[in-house]
Amino acid sequence: MRSQAVDHIALLPLYAAAATAVLALLADLFVAKRAVTAAATLLGALATAVCALAVGPWDPTFCTTGGCSWVPTWPAAVTAALFAALTAAVLALSLPALRLGTAPAGEFCFLLACSMTGGVTIAYAGDLLTLIVGLETLTLPLYILVGLRRSAPDDSAADGRAATRAASASVTFFLISVISTAIALLGIALNYAATGTVHLNLLGPAPTPFAALAGVGAALLVIGLAFKVAAVPLHAWAPATYDDSPLPIAAFLSTASKLGGVLALAAIVSRLDTGAVMSALAVLTMTVGNLVALRQTRMVRLLAWSSIAQAGYILAALTMGAPGVPAALAYATFFVILELIAFGVVTALRPPGADGGTLDDHRGAARRHPWLGAAMVLALAGLAGLPPGLAGLFAKVSVVGALVTEGWTWLAVVVVINAVIALAYYIRVAALLYTLPAQPGIAVADPILVYDATHPRVTVTRPVIVTLLIAATVAVVVGFAPQLVFSALM
């Protein structure tokens, strides 16, 4: 057996990510101060992003005849940096809750950094097994993070219920995820049996006697991965899990975790012919996601369904195979930025450690927090694909443009019809933020004064403000200069 040559520079981002996790663990063990652990993790995440961008495209490593398992390209480096940035942002959003002690900081930071390591692995993966390992490393810590809610010192019945709900969300998520991984692995196995390869660059049509087997394998693989991006009909876990997990973790699930699934799918569909399965998934995902979102009354559930629908647009781009991958990645990049802002604003508007609440809980919020309101409008308009959310508009244009160019006009029609349906609920939420609450039963001279008196401002902590400020700035910059994203992902 021949050992493979290892290029350590190519692996630098992975080392940085893994070292962050270890550092978080050690810091918690030896210093045992929440601030130090969090700061170490934050710095580690930023270092990972810097490493990924500094190394950039590099020689592939872990190579064997014909294929390599670790392929540093520009899209890989950019998406790895994106994973790291999302991790840092989610950590910053979690700080107020961690300060309250709703979850043990050391474990939280360690698990989050582990998840980031998985994301980095997915970005660089050059074979199906590395891809699955990365995906599992990304997801595994999330089972715990979803349920990681220690009852606060002033334990009340409500908190106890929240902890139970979180645990049940965690179990649901875990079961669904394990099954989906098993399906994906079966798909890989069948495909390997048919073609004898696991390396992405060698994937392709199987020789004739095995074509059917390889087709089944590819379909199973896509279906297994579709669970991760919560594609309809494999989506049922997502709304409940999002709603019952802590808000920042829900943000991570709907951004980083979804991005991981998209990258994995992109790796598969660009080499194997899965157009039929993908187009069916895409149509179902966006249509069902949008229609159900119309009926939601809870904030996080609405965002969860909208995020399902958004995944549908990405799947539509991936339906085209290799030509659709740049559009899908660009869409995913714009989407995670906007989604992060949306979840960040909800986190900021709610007391630390609270869940997303009902839509009515957010009524009039923008009147008390005009800047948070503006950020939310930016995010929602972007998700709807309208100015001022230019990033979202360009995302939609790139997907629809690719679909039209590649001759999938019917799918482009489905996408744009869905964009109209989606606006109905995005605009409902945005308008709600600026609506005065329903009048109390008694007549009052100045309803606004009464409202302000009964709805004290939530103090927004500094890490949350900084995160939102950076995210909003990035959204505006890539909105005006989307070419930055398109070039980086070429």
Add this chain to the structure above:
Amino acid sequence: MIHGEQALLLALLAVPALGAALVALIPATRDRQARIVATVFAAMTFLLSLAPLAYQGDMPRRWDQYTSGLEPWIDLDLPWVPALGLEFHLGVDGVSAPLIALTGLLTLLCCAYTIRKVPSGGAGRTLAALLLVLEVGVLGTFLALDLVLFFLFFEVVLLPMYAVIAGWGGPRRRAAARKFVLYTLAGSVLLLLGVLIVVARAGTGDLVDLTGSVQLTATTQQAVFALLAVAFAVKAPLWPLHTWLPDAHTEAPTVGSVILAGVLLKMGTYGLIRVGVGVAPLGAAWAAPALGILAVIAIVAGALICLRQTELKRLIAYSSVGHMGFVLLGIATLSITGIQAALVGNIAHGLITGLLFFLAGTIKDHTGTGSLNQLSGLRETAPRLAGLFGFAAVASLGLPGLAGFWGEAFAVVAAVQRGGPLWITLASIAAVGGALTAAYFLRLLRLLTHGPATPETHAMPPALSRTEWLAWTPLVLLTIAVGIVPALVLQGTFESLTTLLGARR
């Protein structure tokens, strides 16, 4: 390097955008100052919007001397997003210059109107800032010479207009605003499809390259024109896609109605001329009869509904449907006369209906009702307002010598010139529709200004305030000016239209 005149195009977008940002940042305690700042920016934009008129074509040339179907007087082309084939390409020519000036004027008048009168619902400075954002979107649409850029600016107006209606509108504003935004988005996603099909097939979105060149097959042009026509028909609006308009107008605040009728609707007709006819001339020729028939139905349906209508703003909104029907009939003839009629009709409608909505808004503000059953005898309680209303109504019904005449008369003339049984029939029905227009406006005047004064009309102040004079005088004067000298609008359009329609010959 950007030359002086190119900087003008950038400034046309940058000044209102900057103004909007600045006004939004002014604290709530200085609300009135903020509205004044907004008006100053609107005034600067208005002056800038007049400047392109000075740059119009140098020497008349024969049509075969033109290298492209579109020769802008001023041209600015910067790369923006090569990955999407999107260039920041702006330009002005005879088709867009009058509309740009109209937009500058109406936004200025609305901002000035907001200084004194803020409709209830929200802060006045936010409303003023939104008006400036709307102006950016509309000016951008008229300036864009790149298809994707055109689409982008087309979308810019969507959410601000929603916010204006939903924030400052009447009692049923939310439903009306939602209907407006969903309807319009449904139209503009079709525009997106059409635009992207053109970009995919022709390999470019540059209107200068695309106009009049034969890069698209006839089938593609038909598909593209069908998509674009529906998209613009929603915006214009053309019967039967007009149902969002009456609700939006009835509920919108006065300035919202003025901007909506005065400039937003023009984006639809302008788009049809610039993009629809320019990029897909064969498609336009193919669809012209259908477009003409729908336009004539719109004229007649609008007039018949107006004859039965008892809500003031709703009546004016439906009259817009009829007027835009004339504009679309002019476009559908695909002749220079017809499209010139459409351009004059656009401007005239913007001036006259803008004035009508201002007047209707004032009446509604003072009397608290828009129902014609409760309003009568206005000439006794508010003679000046009644006089102005009479003027606007007479202008709107197309009295020769006032702006409204040229668009409607020459749309009919163009249809007759087009010849053939279909177009002659359409012309005759449109002429009957014109007569019906006169009928319902006279009915409106009889109900509103004559008869005994009701308690509601007694609430009207007999004199007009200074703000009102300030906002309305320019509209009155321009209505007369365009009525006497339509060349004010048409100067320079002949060149642009000859090249635009040249490819079809």
